[in-house]
Amino acid sequence: MMGAFLKTAVTVQLKIELPSGVFQALRQAAMQSRTSAEQLAADCVSQSFETALRHRVLIERQEEIDQALLTIAEFVGALASASVAPPAEHFPVRDKR
Template identity: 40%
Template sequence: MTSLKSITIKLEPPLMEALSRAAVTSGLTLEQMAVDAIEQQFEVALRHRVLLSRLEQMDEHIVALAEFVGEVSAQPTETQIGSICRFRSGDGDSA
């Protein structure tokens, strides 16, 4: 079992009032409402980080693909660009 830690938060009066109203409306305690809000914010922040990481990975792969196509098309022999791709347009078959 994990040991619990405690924190103290200070809120401006308008935010405290909004939090209190939300707690009453949802049937939660003020403390649970604050904990839920913090948990949700952490979840959003984590998902945002994962999304940015995946976007960076995709950017790296697109650059690598562009470099590869550039190298192939720069070769002195006439390479058919379509022959280096395993996916074909038309009947949907792949090589």
């Protein structure tokens, strides 16, 4: 049920609990950035989600590339095992004198 809500919601309200030292650092960083602590925390969460999504996409692409390389290797192996050695006249022996 919650997954369906997240897919259709424009914004989602979350409650987070932070140790007081982390909140103080967040509040000071927000003041330096001229924004609210809430907005800075939301930006951090958003960036973390984006980073996780990019990481997941990269892992999926890496798995797809690995599978494609395996397919190519199997194809080359099948070609190599099916091929017949070329006639000797294609490889002339040179006199070493």
